Amino acid sequence: MCGRYTLLGDQLELLDEFDLEEPIDDFHQSYNVAPGQNVLAIIHDGKKKRAGYLRWGLVPSWSNDPKIGYKMINARSETADVKPSFKQLMARKRCLIVADSFYEWQQKEGEKIPQRISVEGRKFFAFAGLWDKWTQGEETLFTCTILTKDSHGFMQDIHHRMPIILPKGEEDRWIDPREYKPVQAKQLLHSFSDPSFTAYPVSTYVNTAKNNDEQCIAPIA
Template sequence: MCGRYTLLGDQLELLDEFALEQPIDDFHESYNVAPGQQVLAIIHDGKRKRAGYLRWGLVPSWADDPKIGYKMINARSETAHVKPSFKQLMAKRRCLIIADSFYEWKQTDKEKIPQRIQVENRKFFAFAGLWDKWTQGDETLFTCTILTKDSHGFMKDIHHRMPIILPKHAEDEWVQPVQFAPSQVSELLKQFEDPTLTAYPVSTYVNSAKNNDQQCIASLA
């Protein structure tokens, strides 16, 4: 799964990295991005890529209660193409969710130790995400979820699930405004190679979403 991550860096670097033409309104860094918060994402509006904020925790357009979003921060890529909540989003509402690292908790004999995980030789990267628009009365929400898969190699020693991190060359393809069959998108995800990852242990200080400062990423090693 993916339940916490970071986004640290300069907006100008982000604009350059993802070839964005417009500045990002209300851009802010975070040492501890958590479910329920507004997260930076990129979509394609049919004319160009646009960056903005979506609430993390998908609320399907047909949902009665927006609280369902707290149960839908992740979507299993292996089954998303057949699930009512995700299959139409796989077809036409794909997004990039931007990060520079993510946290996962490694189980030892005595405790769970949080690890900060980064992509080698890349400052920023994008999780494969899905988004939706929910409206009820005067309330409108734009929300998202991160696609996950079984862990392989490096990540398998830390946790049995991991977020899907898109290769750089696949980012534009993922958000292009073209409708595909959900099964096609599922097969596309299987073709992407995992990036080379690195990790180091951090303090359980990061366990609380209320903590959001440099201490979250301070190495214990």
């Protein structure tokens, strides 16, 4: 799964990394991005790529209760092409969710030790995501979820699930504005190889979402 991550660094570098033409309104850094918060995402509107903020925790357009979003921060890629909440989004509402590292809690001797995990050689990277627009009365929400898969390789020792991180140069294929069949989108995701990761343990200070400062990423022995 993916339940916390970071987004630090300079906006100009981020714009260059993802070939974005316009500045990002309300851009802000975070040492501890958590579910329920607004997160930086990139979509393609059919004419160009656009970056903006979506709330993390998917609320499907047909849902009667926006609180469902707290249960839908992640989507299993293996079944996203058939699940009602995700099927049509796989076809036409794919997004990038921008990060520079993520946290995962490793089980060790009865304790859960948070690890900060980065992609070697990349300042920023993108999780594969899905988004949707929900409207009820005068209230409108734009929300998203991060796609996950079974861990293997480096990540297996840390957690049994991992977020899908798109390879450099493949992000535009994922948000291509052409409509895919849901199964084609799943096949595309599973054709990507994993990047090389690095990780180090951090304090359980990061466990509390309101904690958002350099202490979150400080290494511990």
